[in-house]
Amino acid sequence: MRFAIVMKSLFSHRLPADKAHAVISIQQQDFDVAEEYQALLRPSVTGAVVTFVGCVRDFADSEKTLFLQHYPGMTENVLVQINNEAHQRWPLIASKIIHRVGALHIDEQIVFVGVSSAHRQAAFDACKFIIDTLKTQAPFWKKEGRQWVEAKSSDQDAADAWLKN
Amino acid sequence: MTGNVSEANKGQITVLYFASLGDRLGVEQECLTISQPSTVDMLKLQLAERGELWREIIGDGSTRCAINHRLANASDAICDRDEIAFFPPVTGG
Numbered sequence: 001m002r003f004a005i006v007m008k009s010l011f012s013h014r015l016p017a018d019k020a021h022a023v024i025s026i027q028q029q030d031f032d033v034a035e036e037y038q039a040l041l042r043p044s045v046t047g048a049v050v051t052f053v054g055c056v057r058d059f060a061d062s063e064k065t066l067f068l069q070h071y072p073g074m075t076e077n078v079l080v081q082i083n084n085e086a087h088q089r090w091p092l093i094a095s096k097i098i099h100r101v102g103a104l105h106i107d108e109q110i111v112f113v114g115v116s117s118a119h120r121q122a123a124f125d126a127c128k129f130i131i132d133t134l135k136t137q138a139p140f141w142k143k144e145g146r147q148w149v150e151a152k153s154s155d156q157d158a159a160d161a162w163l164k165n
Numbered sequence: 166m167t168g169n170v171s172e173a174n175k176g177q178i179t180v181l182y183f184a185s186l187g188d189r190l191g192v193e194q195e196c197l198t199i200s201q202p203s204t205v206d207m208l209k210l211q212l213a214e215r216g217e218l219w220r221e222i223i224g225d226g227s228t229r230c231a232i233n234h235r236l237a238n239a240s241d242a243i244c245d246r247d248e249i250a251f252f253p254p255v256t257g258g
């Protein structure tokens with residue numbers, strides 16, 4: 001059993017991104033960054049791991065619930081596409097995207113993006129690419145209390161910057 | 166052929182409205198009959214007939230449309246049993 005687990009972890013970094021462990025998760029429950037970090041490591045080959053967490057900040061409405069809506073079916077497809085594009089553009093070993101949905105509160109974690117690679121440049125760039133692109137393409141919508149959040153032009157600028165490269 | 170010609174030219178689609186669109190229009194999901202062939206633009210015209218609010222919201226330049234979970238353009242075809250979604254610019258992450 002131990003042999004099988006070791007062999008799986010040695011070779012799983014060679015699987016195409018969408019066939020490896022669950023690389024995309026849309027879920028209501030919270031995630032554990034330390035656990036997700038461990039899952040990105042591959043013995044002997046991982047040189048760099050970069051992780052990003054987005055959290056709920058305070059907002060104006062007196063009703064302090066952040067509600068995250070998504071489009072079941074389409075949202076997963078888009079996240080898989082973004083993840084695959086990151087693996088095509090950079091030499092990544094592993095990656096994971098987690099996005100929570102439903103009702104969240106201030107200071108809670110919303111989104112996790114983690115990537116691992118042999119060297120740090122790819123890990124930094126891929127992580128930023130994934131979150132920048134997710135923010136303008138992935139079908140999620142935030143409601144702060146009673147108010148739907150509006151998309152920001154600065155988010156579109158950040159996503160567009162990756163198109164020129 | 167006993168008068169089924171008109172049925173053959175019609176389709177049934179599901180239309181979803183997300184986020185602020187759903188709230189403002191007061192509907193999140195509905196089934197609709199369309200004439201075939203149809204396109205996103207034709208569906209928008211059909212919905213605009215419901216009144217000023219629909220014209221304004223569905224016709225807004227920032228409103229996105231998806232057909233069967235893929236982003237769609239104005240001229241993309243809509244077929245029987247398709248799932249259409251209208252939504253505002255996304256705000257995840």
